[in-house]
Amino acid sequence: MNILEIGCGTGYLTRLLVKTFPNAAITAVDLAPGMVEVAKGTTKEDRVTFLCTDIEEMVLNENYDLIISNATFQWLNNLPATLEKLIARLTAEGSLIFSTFGIDTFQELHMSYEHAKEKLQLSIDSSPGQMFYTLEELSQVCEEALPFSSEFPIEITKMEKLELEYFQTVREFFTSIKKIGAANSNKENYCQRPSLFRELINIYETKYRDESGVKATYHCLFFKIKRHAPLP
Template identity: 30%
Template sequence: MVKSDPADGGGRKQQIADAFGRAARSYDDAAAPQRQAAALVADLAAQQRLPERPRILEVGCGTGILTRHIRAHWPDADLVASDLSPDMVGQAARGAMIAGTFLSMDGEVPPFDGPWFDLILSSLAFQWFSDLPTAIERLAGLLRPGGSLFFSTMGADSFAEWRAAHAAVGESAGTPDYPDLAALRSMLATFPDAFAFDEHWDHDFGGAKGFLAHLKGIGATVPTGDHAVLTPARLRSVMTAFNTTGGTVTYHILFGRVTRIAA
């Protein structure tokens, strides 16, 4: 059972969980940008000084891409790897090759109370949250003194080419409105020790057909709530406009860190 934010009503979160569940077996083959982001999150976190056997929480583990980095950096960690999708959690538990607890949960409402973790990691999951500032505050509250939250999430320039192709034919894309770097820095400004930066990565999926296959392969198929599904003819027009401009797509990734000041 997916534990969701009551304000969400469970509906959209369940749609997201179902979409990622359907993609559990195809995800790794389709997830080139996701692997890139997870590696950078892990490398950033590896600079953190941790206890001998740290307590680590991973939010949005998916199939275990970041989880495997955690195993490499902290083989003795007391790990909880979690995801909204039970199918993703099952896939990660089978493939991560690490001892730990694998838990299906909504990262916005983690079932933990008070400071418990030395490290919380998440890569490309926060963009699915309904209230990102509140979620970051809740997760930061689970850090022990000296502990850190490291995460990546989608930025405002993501899929700009796909949005432009929609606009070129008088349509709007169902892609969510992601925050820009200034907005993320504003969210983190209330924390005494935090930083954020961004990266722009161009990916060539072989045109519109390949890009749509990529989104389906990773389970990113749930549009914004008010988006009307295009007819096949209108979708073909969008795909043609996209291919005409070169067919590459931008992943704009925001990275953030929050550290709880030690007493």
């Protein structure tokens, strides 16, 4: 098998791929040099090639039996074009499998932000970070990325799930999302007034804390795009 992993990070998924596919050649890509170096240090396999590059700019010269990505596609600047490029590089029975974040991700943060704006009577059209797709919106993006004419039938399967994570404080939550790259998106601008963020933190701490701590919702979307070889 020939496998391409996008957004390998520190190599957690890469190591699972190594175990699951013992005879596969794996190319693992990430934009962050530090992440790639950590992944290299924890994955001692000659059949794994690590590349520090941007998948949106990367020229793909090979075909892949599996293209896989975990929690990376939400940060791409042009997801439709990238999906189209990746699907074109699937083998006859190849699959593109990815997880990403959906529209209900960090709903507590967004609701606290809106309530803080209302309380301070700020009439600004802004959001604390980018907005994500619904399951159906992302499904439509995938459909539109499929080739208009293909000798291989293509099947899309999808599912969604809500996951909760708890933090001791809201500031700890902010530190966490910064580490996963959520603070790097340039798709949305937001008001950075200190008074607004003090109020946001106060509302978040008050409304969304229970015995487990301050909660944050992750809306997880899972997609599999599979090519099928035509019947003889």
